[in-house]
Amino acid sequence: MLMETTAPSKAEVPAAIAVKGATVQQQYVKVGKRKVTADAASKRMAWVVQVYAIRDSQDRTAFSELFAYFAPRVKSFLMKSGASPDLAEECAQEVMATLWHKAHMFDPAKASVSTWIFTIARNRKIDILRKQRRPEPEELPWGPEAEPDQADAIGLQQETEQLGLAIAALPEEQRKLIERAYFGELSHSEIAAETGLPLGTIKSRIRLALDRLRHAMK
Amino acid sequence: MMTDMTKIRHHLTEPLLMGYAAGTLPEAFNLVIATHITMCDTCRAALAEYEAVGGEVMLEAEPVDVAEDALAATLARIDGSPVQEMSRPARKADSIFPGPLQDYISGDLDTLKWRKVGGGVSQLVLKTSKDASVRLLRIPAGTAVPDHGHRGTELTLVLQGAFTDEEDRFGTGDVEVANEDLNHTPVAESGMDCICLAATDAPLRFNGLIPRIAQRFVGI
Ligand SMILES: [Zn+2]
Numbered sequence: 001m002l003m004e005t006t007a008p009s010k011a012e013v014p015a016a017i018a019v020k021g022a023t024v025q026q027q028y029v030k031v032g033k034r035k036v037t038a039d040a041a042s043k044r045m046a047w048v049v050q051v052y053a054i055r056d057s058q059d060r061t062a063f064s065e066l067f068a069y070f071a072p073r074v075k076s077f078l079m080k081s082g083a084s085p086d087l088a089e090e091c092a093q094e095v096m097a098t099l100w101h102k103a104h105m106f107d108p109a110k111a112s113v114s115t116w117i118f119t120i121a122r123n124r125k126i127d128i129l130r131k132q133r134r135p136e137p138e139e140l141p142w143g144p145e146a147e148p149d150q151a152d153a154i155g156l157q158q159e160t161e162q163l164g165l166a167i168a169a170l171p172e173e174q175r176k177l178i179e180r181a182y183f184g185e186l187s188h189s190e191i192a193a194e195t196g197l198p199l200g201t202i203k204s205r206i207r208l209a210l211d212r213l214r215h216a217m218k
Numbered sequence: 219m220m221t222d223m224t225k226i227r228h229h230l231t232e233p234l235l236m237g238y239a240a241g242t243l244p245e246a247f248n249l250v251i252a253t254h255i256t257m258c259d260t261c262r263a264a265l266a267e268y269e270a271v272g273g274e275v276m277l278e279a280e281p282v283d284v285a286e287d288a289l290a291a292t293l294a295r296i297d298g299s300p301v302q303e304m305s306r307p308a309r310k311a312d313s314i315f316p317g318p319l320q321d322y323i324s325g326d327l328d329t330l331k332w333r334k335v336g337g338g339v340s341q342l343v344l345k346t347s348k349d350a351s352v353r354l355l356r357i358p359a360g361t362a363v364p365d366h367g368h369r370g371t372e373l374t375l376v377l378q379g380a381f382t383d384e385e386d387r388f389g390t391g392d393v394e395v396a397n398e399d400l401n402h403t404p405v406a407e408s409g410m411d412c413i414c415l416a417a418t419d420a421p422l423r424f425n426g427l428i429p430r431i432a433q434r435f436v437g438i
Contacts, residue, residue: 016219055234058270060293067289072281079282089285093292100296110266115273122241122272132245132347135252137262138317161230161269184242191233202270207263214259 042156046114048106055103062134066113067096074121080183081125095121108153109209114158140210152209159201167197228392230254230261230437234373235434244350246417250373250393252318253415257391314378314413322346327413332356337364342352352417357406368422372396374404377413381405 033147050066053059071092078088098120106116126134167175178197229394230238230251230422237243238251254260285291314328322344332340332354338361339421350370357363359379375394380389383402388394396402 027320063293064289067292071284071288071292073276075284076279076282077276080279083258088282089288092284093288093295096292097295097299101299112270112273114277115266115270118273120270120277121276121334122239126241130241130347133321134241135245135249135318135321137252137255137265147338160270160273164277165272167271167274168278176352179275179279181236181242182240184240187241188233188237188243188247191236197271203263203267206266207259210259210263 031041044112044114044161045108045154048108048157051099051103051106051113054100055106063096064099066099070099070114070117071096074117077118077121077128077183078125081181082129082184082194087128091121091124095124098124109156110206112157114164115160152205156175156202156205159205163202225389226258226260226391226434228386228388228394229258230264230393234395235261235264236271239265241270241436243344244417244419245348245350245421246297246344247371247373248347249318249322249352250375250415250417251345253316253377254375254393255393256316256318301311316377319377319415328353334369335364337361339363347376350417350419352415355412355416357412357414359410359412362403362405369398370418372416372418374414374416376412377415379410380407381412381414383409 027125047066050059050062053062054066074095075085075088075092078091079085083091102120106113111119115205123134126132153166168180170178177186233399234243234247234251238248243245243251255265275437295386301412313320315323315326323342325331332342334343338358340356342356344354354377354406355363357379363381373393375393376388376390380387380392381404382388383394383404385394385400385402388404
C-alpha cells in the first residue's frame with residue numbers, strides 16, 4: 001500500500017513542464033541529487049500542471065484526474081479523523097470544489113499539491129467536525145517580484161517526495177504514531193517531542209524563500 | 219508583523235506545530251500559534267514542513283471509494299457556486315495585535331474592556347471553543363502576575379514588552395510553553411506594560427472557597 005504507484009492517471013510524463021509561462025526541460029529534473037527525483041518530481045509537477053490547467057482554462061479533464069487520485073484519499077483522511085462515511089463523502093467533494101475555486105492561490109514553490117489539498121481538507125475538518133474557527137497566520141505580502149521561481153518549485157516538489165518516501169520507510173510503529181497524531185488520536189501532550197521525523201530540507205527551502213522576501217521588503 | 223525576528227528566542231514546540239498542522243488542537247491554542255507564526259519566520263517554515271508531512275500521511279492512507287456520481291456532483295457543485303474571494307479585512311498597521319488576534323477582539327490596547335484580576339494585572343478573555351481558554355493579559359511594568367498553578371499546558375506569547383520568570387527572559391514574539399511541572403512567577407520588565415496572549419487547556423487552579431464561581435467570574 002505504501003509504495004503503490006502514486007502517479008496520476010496519465011502514466012507518461014510530460015516531456016516539458018510549463019511553470020508560469022516558463023518551460024522546464026525534463027532533463028533538468030534528472031539533474032536532481034537522487035535517483036527518485038526525476039520520476040518523483042515529474043509526478044508532482046504533473047499535479048502542478050493539472051492545477052494550472054484548472055486555473056488557466058477551467059480544464060475539467062485535469063480536474064477529473066486530480067479528483068480520481070485525491071478525492072478517495074481526502075475521504076479516507078476525514079473518516080480516519082472521525083467523520084461518518086456520508087459526511088466524509090460530502091466534505092471530500094467540498095474540498096475538491098475548493099481546489100477548483102482556489103487554484104489561482106496555489107504556489108508550487110511553497111507547497112506540493114498533496115500538501116495544499118491536505119490543508120484544505122484539514123480546515124474543512126476543523127470547521128465541520130470540530131465546529132471551531134481556525135485562526136490562520138497573516139499571509140505574507142508576496143509581491144509580483146516574488147513570483148515562484150521554477151527551480152524553487154521543482155526543488156520543493158522533489159523534497160516533498162523525498163519526505164514522503166522517508167516517512168514510508170520509517171519503522172512501522174513510528175509511522176503509526178505519526179499517523180495517529182495527524183488523525184487526531186493523540187493529544188499534543190502525547191506526541192513526544194522527538195518524533196524522529198525526517199524533517200529539515202523543506203523547512204530550509206521555505207526559510208530561504210522567506211529570508212529572500214524579507215530582504216526584498218526592506 | 220514587523221517584529222524584529224532575529225530577537226525571537228523562544229519558539230513553538232514540535233508537538234504544538236504538528237498539532238496545529240494536523241488540526242487537532244483546541245481553538246485557543248491555535249490562536250496563540252497562528253499569532254506567533256505571524257511574528258516568526260522560523261516557525262512559519264517549520265509549519266510548512268509539518269503540513270507537508272500531513273499531506274504525505276494523507277497520501278498513504280488507504281483510499282476509500284467515493285460515490286459513483288461524486289465527480290459529477292462535485293462539478294455541479296462548482297458550477298453552482300460562483301467564485302467568492304474571502305479576504306480578511308486589512309489589519310490595523312500600527313496595532314500591536316497581529317492579524318489572527320484582531321479577528322477575536324474589537325478595539326485596541328486602550329479601548330478593550332479589560333477586567334482587573336488583582337495586583338494591577340488586567341485580563342480580557344477571548345471567545346473560543348470550550349476545550350481550552352485564551353486571554354489577553356496586561357501586566358504593568360515591574361509587576362508580578364498573581365501566583366497560579368496550572369494542570370495542563372499553558373502557552374504565553376509576548377505581544378509587547380517582556381517578562382522574566384524562573385526559566386528565562388521572554389521578549390516580544392517569544393512564546394513560553396509551560397506544563398504542569400513549571401511553577402513560575404512571571405514579572406513584567408520595567409519600561410512598559412507587558413501584554414501577553416495566554417492559553418491553557420486546563421482550568422487555572424483557584425484556592426478560594428468557591429472556585430466554580432470564581433471560574434465563571436473570569437470566564438474560563
Ligand atoms: Zn517561532
